[in-house]
Amino acid sequence: MSTRRLTRFLVSYVIVGLLVAIAVVMLKPDLLDRREATVALQRPVEPAPAAPGFGPVSYAAAVERAAPAVVNVFTSKRVAERRSPLLDDPVFRRFFGDQGQTRERVETSLGSGVIVSADGYVLTNNHVIQGADEIQVALNDGRSTAAELVGKDPDTDLAVLRIRLDKLPVISVGRSEQLRVGDVVLAIGNPFGVGQTVTQGIISATGRKQLGLSTFEDFIQTDAAINPGNSGGALINAHGDLIGINTAIFSRSGGSQGIGFAIPSHLAEQVLQSIVAHGRVIRGWLGVEIQMLTPALAESFGLESAEGAVIAGVLRNGPADRAGLRPGDVILRIDDQPIRNSQAFLKLVTERKPGEQLRIRGVHDGERFEIMATVAERPDLSAR
16 A cells, blocks of 8 residues: 555544544533533632731622622422311211312412522522422522522531523632631521521631531531521621521521521532532431430440440441441440540441441440441431
8 A cells, every 4th residue: 555545544534533523522422521510619719818906897898799699599389278177067068068178378488599600509408498399599680580409408408409590690619617716707698588688797606516407517606697588598708708508596586696507618518519419418327326425324334434426226237237236335436536426426427438338446335346337328318
């Protein structure tokens, strides 16, 4: 074969290869990208350091950055209700029969949400959209649209919605792990349906747990006024970055009493990414019921301190049962990590991926033990 014919032969094959590659990219782009779906979040630009002891005299710039991305969430659901107890009377039923014994009414509620990506993903609270037949999102610029429920996580009281509009305002997601008690924060939402409202306060505490609000608790506590309708709205820092999703208040009257709670942004981000990638949040699970180790229990077990977690129950044929864990076992360490309390046990287990193995050390009837347990996926207990 001459050099000229060989060159023509190679060029033709290159052209055919390019045409096939172009066709694959246009018709089957998913074949080229098998990575898990992720949400691109906007990160804050590091502000210039302020002089010690000085802060801004106005937070208008922070609000201008964040407020457009905070939305109102309206939900509605159809509920069947009985018309009148008189219709149970045989005399009335003789005339009216079974017709009209029930009627359908529409229940509406409102809350708030935060647009966290240009793709239209919105973070809100699960209790805001729980049981809703229709979800409507209204933006601060006057636009309104139906929202799709992407997924929810009752264990953290978070839900992810998606809206499909152009040129969406997006909030910058800050680092809630860097918060300090005393930092200035602002809560943005739609309290009592009066319209978008901003309140100001400080971080009162971080890492609040055992409040009975959700399964996995790591709340930011703030004295910024949070009222009904604020749920799902944004808690921002003095630079306008999202550092929490407003969730609940402690109140005897139903209104704000200076004790509000927000889900930290780092936890909300983990839930968001997992729901977008998998349609649910994947957590590790051993199939045990955990009880807090009190000083009285520690003494009865012959332990020197009340650090650890007590297994109160074991699910038959679950991961813990197959590994040999039994009720009454006191768990002291997991993979060389000390277990200070039941919350630490729950956190360590749920952070592991299904299929991973844990080295568990503890005490039973005064005897030390060490076993290996294989983590399974935590089931959706809310669906039961």
